[in-house]
Amino acid sequence: MTDYQYAGLMSVYVNEKPQLLKRALKSVLNQDYPPAEFVLVKDGKLTEELESVIHEEHQLFERANIRFVELKNPTNLGLGRSLNKGLKACTNELVARFDSDDLNMPQRMTKTIEWFRAHPDTAIVGTQIYEFDQDERHPFDVKQVPVDYQHIIKQSVVRNPFNHMSVTFKKSVIDEVGGYVDVPLFEDYYLWLRVIHAKYPVSNLADTLVKAHVNREFAHKRGGLHYLKKEIHFQNLLVRDGFLKRSQYLRNILIRGTVRLLPANLLMVLYKFLRNL
Template sequence: MPEPAISVLMSVYNGEQFLAPAIESILVQSLTDFDFLILDDGSSDSSWSILQDYAGRDDRIRLIRRENKGLIVSLNELIAAATAPLLARMDCDDISMPDRFTRQVAFLEANPDYGVVGSQRVNIDEQGQELPMAGPDYALDHQQFLSNIGTESLLCHSSVMMRRDMVQAVGGYHAAFRHCEDFDLWLRLSNLTKLCSMPEKLVCYRHSADQVSKRHLTEQQIGTAVALAAYHERNAGRPDPTEALTALPPLDKLDALFGRQGMEKEVLAFVIPHLCYSKEAMQTDGLKMIGKLLQL
């Protein structure tokens, strides 16, 4: 069979609630030249039967099923299985607009110096109703993307289309950066290619009570801070101390990891402001981390 233009990558873990509209939003894309790789990461709900039903109706869907190994392993497995030159990410609870692929492929064809393009997003709730959430738009060019590093959200992960060879060149997603694996990937890719988002809203991003960013906020923010520190090491011409890690060390080992004093303090100073508005985070790690920062 001829190589498709796009390989769509979706990892599913107990995603039955929103899985059908997510899949259907891909199958009705105006650009039809894609294969749809979906990995069931050990779901215990009805996700697998839903996936089998759709695969039986559309031969562009390719299914993988195995025991639970987590999102990062799943995404790297999907990248390895992909054959198309372009990779389109899709989360199992979001919705892509019908012309998403058409617009993103056109952008990448017109801008060969860009390796990654995302889009703006519509925020929706669990019922699919639009949420009145305000915030800065994602960067429309690479220079603005670089300016946003450390201050703004860089890309909407489920809106992204990427050149496969560039993702492979930087080693895919790194296991050490659980719950912020996309942020770390964008930073590593920015040392190789240009990244930006299109001005159109090409995805609906679903907010729910069970989101990773709520359940794992502390770990996510620590990983984000360490990924930023590693980015600055690379830009300074120094080796990336996180490159071979499969897990981040405890905070009190960061000075040794980066080979200089003050890294633990720097990471705590970044993380704590992000925890202060989370009741759950403050009831668990937040107050302890504030005390540690004051001590340092």
């Protein structure tokens, strides 16, 4: 599959746990079909422990003949801006996203590249993911997303139709639609919508190929007026760009806005229910 080489793209910031980063990088290196290059963006100053992990893994990637590029932001710029910076350094057309605390199944990229070879017009391919907290051997959930194009389109007006940490995309398409835009919490979702509305084919594999590290207490970070304002801003953006009809906008604000204001102990339960609708 040497005709379908790809770049790996990751961003890491100071609060990442060194042991999770190390395992995430090893899961990239141990792919059955590893990347031709790997671009890692340091989003601001990192701890010595994180720098040590990166240095060690950098050497291992290079020994495996994988070009390893380190970029550094002088200050924390956020995920979207960091990924845009890293994307510019990628020299391959196919770019695979990897998160700094997730574990990738060895066959993830083999299956993904096989899809691109069979469907060369596809712009984005994602996968299903497991979610785990303390122990990846005991995931507490599977986050499923639609597989075929029509169901992806249908879901895209309600919620994110891709698992960001699982996607591989064509760099030229992402560049064409403007790359990641700084819309906190929604950088990836907004990007996928722009690709979809540019009429590019997109898909998800039915396979579950990433184990995503999720803090089960994350619900405490996803509620309140602060996040409600971000939600409303994003929904207004979608109406402005013609991605949502007014009726869809009102439905989203009613459901998603209400969720943002729920007590944290109810938020996780409802979150799991809504995403399986």
